[in-house]
Each structure stands twice: as structure tokens, then as C-alpha cells.
Amino acid sequence: MKHPDGQVRRSQLLNTFGPGALIDLPKHSVLVGGLDDWRGTGALLDEPRLLQKIRRFLPDVQELREPPLDPDSQNPTAGVTVWQFPEWFITQDFIKGRARRLVHRRAVRNGQIEDDDDKKKKYAVVPVRFVRACPKGHIGDIDWYGLVHEGEPRKPQCQKLWMEEQGSSGDLASLWVRCDCGKRRSMAVASKREYEALGHCDGSRLWLGRGHREECDEPNRLLIRSASHAYFSQLLSVISLPEQDDPVMDAVAAEWESLQAVDSLAELQMLCKLLKKVETALQGLDNTAVLDAIRTRRNGGAASSTGNPSPTVKDAELEILTAPTDPIGRDHPDSVFYARVFTPVLTHQGGGNQTPSPLAGEGWGGGASAINRILL
Incomplete structure (x- = not known):
């Protein structure tokens, strides 16, 4: 098994990078896969009350386990499966005015694309920062040709796509997507819901793998891949307490x-x-x-x-x-x-002798002060 592409803490898997979350790794942008695709089996989690609480929403859950962890980081047999996402990339150093190529992953080799005129020239690419999502949580790549041509069929002369930047503000109004056929469209249009420029959702659940879809006809919305509001985990928790002796x-x-x-x-x-x-x-x-x-x-x-x-x-x-x-x-x-249980002793305010704290000398530092007041 190849060396993993990145690492996250187990707490991050629960709070930030659960199934369906987007992660920027050193060389990739990925989507965390569903639990069925995780490799290995984590340790059994002994929390009956948490299991009880989860079964209120997921009655078929039989047990709880920690995320899989393999101590051999050089030759792992366990880990979290991720899917490459998005599948569209943008060139970093393609010099042609202020336009940069938009390319699909099929044209990318080792993080680079070849120059069409000079195969010896290669240009580095990075994942495009825009994707589409719908209110029901489905996510997918933007249909870039469909965006530029406003849903019209692609023509033979529609070969390359370009991302043009006008000005230095970096906002959506200054970004344009252009096709070789001459058509171009502003990214600002994609951000306005009334235009429905990104079409309607196809129900893609990419975290479960390719081909996993469900019916959905919600209008797609523009999502910036690294935005803080792109993913919110749903947490259920209990207080981890020892059971009474039985x-x-x-x-x-x-x-x-x-x-x-x-x-x-x-x-x-x-x-x-x-x-x-x-x-x-x-x-x-x-x-x-x-x-x-x-x-x-x-x-x-x-x-x-x-x-x-x-x-x-x-x-x-x-x-x-x-x-x-x-x-x-x-x-x-x-x-x-x-x-442990102890009987608190309150000190008297405004003078007089203070009563020693029952905590003094009992493993609490020996000099713990008595309780002055209790706030409810």
C-alpha cells in the first residue's frame, strides 16, 4: 500500500473533516470518503449511552468504533479513504496576458500539463477553487462549458477554457471564464441565485464514490472550496462517566x-x-x-x-x-x-476568623482556600 497523502488528527475527523468534507493536502485537494470506504477497523468504543443516543436517528447502528489508526506510518494498512476533488485544475504559470488554462484531471500528469505547441514545456496546476453544491448537501464539479455557453451544446471549436482576471481586486466580478469559441461569462453571475447559472443539482454524493446519486432538482450554488462555511459536522455527545459498580x-x-x-x-x-x-x-x-x-x-x-x-x-x-x-x-x-464528595465550608466576609478549608492537605496543594461564595 502506498504512503498516505496526508495526516489528520482523530479529533479533526469528528469535528472538521468528516465524510464529505473538503481537505487541502500538500499536493492534493480531496473529499473525505464515506465510512464504508475507510480501511481497517478502529478500536471498539465502549460508550453505551452514546450508542443509545445515536440509535434515535440511526436505529441500525450496532456498535461504535474509533477512526482506524495504523501505528506503521510508512506501510499503513488502515486509514481514511479520500477522493480527488475537484477534478478541474487551473494553471499557475501559463503566461498569456492574464488568462490561465482550466483543465480537467485527465490532462494532468504529476501535477502538470504539457504545452500543446512544445511538449517539453510543462505548467504546474492547482485545484480550481470553485465547486458547486446544493442546499441538500450534494456536491460536484462545475460544468464549466455549460456555464460559459449558458447551457447550449458544446461546439467543435470549443476546445480550451480559460480563467481571465481583470484588475487586482480578486473578487468574482473581476473573474471571467472564456472559451476558445469566443464566448465568456463572469463568475459573478454564478454567485447570483436568480440566474441559476450553474444549473440544477444531479444528486451527486461523491464522498460515497462515483456513480452514487439520488434524486434532486435543487438549483446549484457556487461554493468556494476553502470557505469556512463549506462543511459543518453533526455532533452527538455524552459525558463519558464510569458506570456504577455492577x-x-x-x-x-x-x-x-x-x-x-x-x-x-x-x-x-x-x-x-x-x-x-x-x-x-x-x-x-x-x-x-x-x-x-x-x-x-x-x-x-x-x-x-x-x-x-x-x-x-x-x-x-x-x-x-x-x-x-x-x-x-x-x-x-x-x-x-x-x-469525590466533600462538604464545602464557607468563610465569613468582613472580618473574623476564617474556617480552614476541608480541601487543605488532601491532595489539593495543601494551601487551597476555602469557598467564599457560590454562584448559581
Whole structure:
């Protein structure tokens, strides 16, 4: 497998560069592919409440996993698939007045195009900064010939396309697209919705690969590829909290990879016979309680699979945060959460002796001040 073209952090995949997002890599502009095309399998994410919350919108989701990560960066077997996009490029140093060639990727070799008159001359190209998108989220390349000719059929003399820049402002009104046939059109027209200069959407879902389309007849809109409003991720989140101590649920969680598909007592008994480690982990536990725990966990932490989990997510978080258990979690670098209960002591304002803080000398630096006031 070839060396990857770029790198992003896992947090960026969740917040900024999810499926369908545009990324500028050092040598390419790409569109992040759908999850089905990602290579490798990420680590299982053990967050039942988050799974429960996601199933409200995507009921068929069975499990959550982290983005695939391969520690061998020189010979990766896992990673995020991206598609080259856009497929139209513009020359960087083609000297002909202030016009630059617009070329399709088929004419590009190693980031360059050849001069038609002198094959030894090559010109560097970069991805064009304009694409089309519709209000439903579909995205695609602009039909540049269609834009210039206002939807008329392409003629034999329509060979090359040029991007002309007039003035030094760099705004759309100063950019024109010209064809060899003599027709030209301002990019400012493409930005005005009333003209519908970019035609209507064809429903392209390029992040899923070529040929993936759905019905859509929305008018296309001009989108600047690097614009900050080009992509917004949809986030669902929960507070990552340790569950209250439950030996049955703890045992199920420890062997979840093996137990997640079990749906009957007979299947559970058969699995225990086949896998010694599962039998050992569940030793001494009631099989019915284990099966209930499996179903609860598979349902995202809800006691039933009614498909209406939304009220229970925050309730479960509040139940853990207000539980009498002290402390919650572990005071350790590997722990995702740690909290302990203490009784605050308020100091008196305006003189008098201050009451020592109960936090002093208990791992809080020894000199922590008492609470002066509580803001609600």
C-alpha cells in the first residue's frame, strides 16, 4: 500500500473533516470518503449511552468504533479513504496576458500539463477553487462549458477554457471564464441565485464514490472550496462517566466482543462451552441476569429496545453524578473521570476568623482556600 497523502488528527475527523468534507493536502485537494470506504477497523468504543443516543436517528447502528489508526506510518494498512476533488485544475504559470488554462484531471500528469505547441514545456496546476453544491448537501464539479455557453451544446471549436482576471481586486466580478469559441461569462453571475447559472443539482454524493446519486432538482450554488462555511459536522455527545459498580455488567463489558451477538440462554450456554475465557468471566453469575445485561448493553444502556431512549441519556448521567458513591471513577491518568464528595465550608466576609478549608492537605496543594461564595 502506498504512503498516505496526508495526516489528520482523530479529533479533526469528528469535528472538521468528516465524510464529505473538503481537505487541502500538500499536493492534493480531496473529499473525505464515506465510512464504508475507510480501511481497517478502529478500536471498539465502549460508550453505551452514546450508542443509545445515536440509535434515535440511526436505529441500525450496532456498535461504535474509533477512526482506524495504523501505528506503521510508512506501510499503513488502515486509514481514511479520500477522493480527488475537484477534478478541474487551473494553471499557475501559463503566461498569456492574464488568462490561465482550466483543465480537467485527465490532462494532468504529476501535477502538470504539457504545452500543446512544445511538449517539453510543462505548467504546474492547482485545484480550481470553485465547486458547486446544493442546499441538500450534494456536491460536484462545475460544468464549466455549460456555464460559459449558458447551457447550449458544446461546439467543435470549443476546445480550451480559460480563467481571465481583470484588475487586482480578486473578487468574482473581476473573474471571467472564456472559451476558445469566443464566448465568456463572469463568475459573478454564478454567485447570483436568480440566474441559476450553474444549473440544477444531479444528486451527486461523491464522498460515497462515483456513480452514487439520488434524486434532486435543487438549483446549484457556487461554493468556494476553502470557505469556512463549506462543511459543518453533526455532533452527538455524552459525558463519558464510569458506570456504577455492577459485577454482571462489568463481566459482560469485559467480554463484549464475544457476547454482543448472544440473544438467548441457549446461545449463551453454547458460547460458554466453546470459549473457556467467557465461561471463566461469567462463573458464579446467573445466566438470566447475564442475558439481560447483554440486551441492555446492546440497546445502548436502555432497559428496553422501544426506540425512545432520549429521556434516559441525561437521566443516566445525572444518576451517576448524584450517586452516593464516593469517589466516582479512579484518580489515575488512565481514568476518563474522577470525582469525590466533600462538604464545602464557607468563610465569613468582613472580618473574623476564617474556617480552614476541608480541601487543605488532601491532595489539593495543601494551601487551597476555602469557598467564599457560590454562584448559581
